[in-house]
Each structure stands twice: as C-alpha cells, then as structure tokens.
Amino acid sequence: MAISTAINTHCPSCDAARSSLIVCDDCRSLFPVPPTATYFDLFAIPTSFGLDDAALLAAYRSLTRRIHPDRFGGAGDDVGDLATRLSAQINEAYSVLSEPVRRADYMLTLAGGPSAAEVRDVPGNLLEEVMTLREEIDQARDDGDTEAIERHRDAITERKQLALEQLANHADRLDTCDDDERAGFRKRLNSIKYFDNLLTRLTTDPLAEADHR
Ligand SMILES: [Zn+2]
Numbered sequence: 001m002a003i004s005t006a007i008n009t010h011c012p013s014c015d016a017a018r019s020s021l022i023v024c025d026d027c028r029s030l031f032p033v034p035p036t037a038t039y040f041d042l043f044a045i046p047t048s049f050g051l052d053d054a055a056l057l058a059a060y061r062s063l064t065r066r067i068h069p070d071r072f073g074g075a076g077d078d079v080g081d082l083a084t085r086l087s088a089q090i091n092e093a094y095s096v097l098s099e100p101v102r103r104a105d106y107m108l109t110l111a112g113g114p115s116a117a118e119v120r121d122v123p124g125n126l127l128e129e130v131m132t133l134r135e136e137i138d139q140a141r142d143d144g145d146t147e148a149i150e151r152h153r154d155a156i157t158e159r160k161q162l163a164l165e166q167l168a169n170h171a172d173r174l175d176t177c178d179d180d181e182r183a184g185f186r187k188r189l190n191s192i193k194y195f196d197n198l199l200t201r202l203t204t205d206p207l208a209e210a211d212h213r
Pocket of ligand 1: 011012013014015016024025026027028029
C-alpha cells in the first residue's frame with residue numbers, strides 16, 4: 001500500500017511545515033480529518049500490519065495531548081467542537097490499529113473488502129469442527145475434566161495464533177490480491193470469532209452460567 005505523503009504539506013493558516021494532518025503545532029490550528037486519510041495517516045505511521053506498537057502508542061499520546069479539547073476551551077465553540085470530534089476519531093483510530101484483528105479487518109476494508117456481512121463463511125470445514133469441539137468442551141465441563149479443558153484451550157489458542165499469523169502475512173499485500181484472495185482473508189478473520197467463542201466457552205464457569213438462566 002502506498003504511504004500517504006499528505007502530511008508533507010504546510011499549514012494553510014501560518015504556512016509552517018506540518019507534522020500532523022489535524023493540528024499545526026506552530027499556530028495551534030486544528031483541521032478536520034481529510035476524507036481520504038487513513039488511520040495510519042492520522043498517526044503519520046507507515047501503512048503496514050506489522051506496525052511498531054511503541055511508535056503507534058507514542059504517536060497516539062502525542063496527538064491526544066496536542067488536540068485535547070481542554071486546550072481549546074477558550075477558542076470558541078467551533079474549535080472546541082472540532083477538538084472533541086478529532087479526539088473521538090483519534091481514539092477510534094487507535095483502538096482499531098492497536099488490536100491486530102481489528103487492524104486486519106480495517107486493512108481489508110481499505111483494500112475494498114469484502115465486509116463481514118458480504119462473506120460470512122469460514123475456511124474449509126471449520127464449522128463442523130467447531131460443532132464437534134463445542135460438544136467435546138461441554139462434555140469436558142460436565143465431567144469436570146480440567147485436563148481436557150486445558151488441552152482444548154491450548155489447541156484452540158494455537159489455532160487462533162496460526163490464523164492471526166496468516167492474516168499478518170497477507171495484510172500488507174491485500175491491495176494487490178484478487179477477489180478470491182480477499183474473500184479468503186475475510187473467511188480467516190471470521191474464523192477468529194469462532195476461536196474466541198470457543199475460548200470463552202472454555203473459560204465460562206458452567207455453574208455461574210446455570211445461575212443466570
Ligand atoms: Zn499553522
């Protein structure tokens with residue numbers, strides 16, 4: 001994916017070189033997020049799945065501080081409103097980019113999809129496997145078989161990790177993938193939800209669950 005060069009522009013208010021799309025540190029002007037800007041652009045980091053977590057966090061903290069609505073309280077309602085809106089957008093962008101599954105989903109969206117609504121299935125015969133696993137897990141819980149529960153947890157955690165690695169390996173190439181490959185990427189993303197549900201099933205206390213019925 002092309003790295004945006006949009007931030008290499010000057011502030012329309014004071015003509016200083018800008019290090020951010022949304023704020024000028026010289027004159028403290030704020031700017032709405034440009035419609036074409038991605039979350040990566042907002043933080044001025046390269047568009048890549050394997051982003052540097054520390055760099056992302058540093059960029060997020062820096063930007064949050066520079067556009068904090070409290071700093072623009074006396075600047076008039078419009079500017080205060082813009083600061084509030086920008087803060088919400090920065091928070092959303094950070095929460096998406098800092099979480100690998102949401103980041104992969106976002107990168108697929110940037111590449112043109114498909115969305116989770118458009119492709120709902122999962123790779124191979126995972127659905128049948130999941131049904132079998134559910135039965136085995138419920139049986140293990142009924143039996144109080146902690147060893148079997150541990151074994152399932154390890155195996156499912158490993159499969160989720162593998163799916164994540166495959167997403168990581170393909171995310172940066174999504175814009176050159178054909179429709180079938182991008183559909184495959186969505187299916188793998190869908191599979192993560194099934195693994196998460198199974199892991200939740202493994203950690204939920206059946207007695208506590210029964211109490212809530
Ligand atoms: Zn400026």
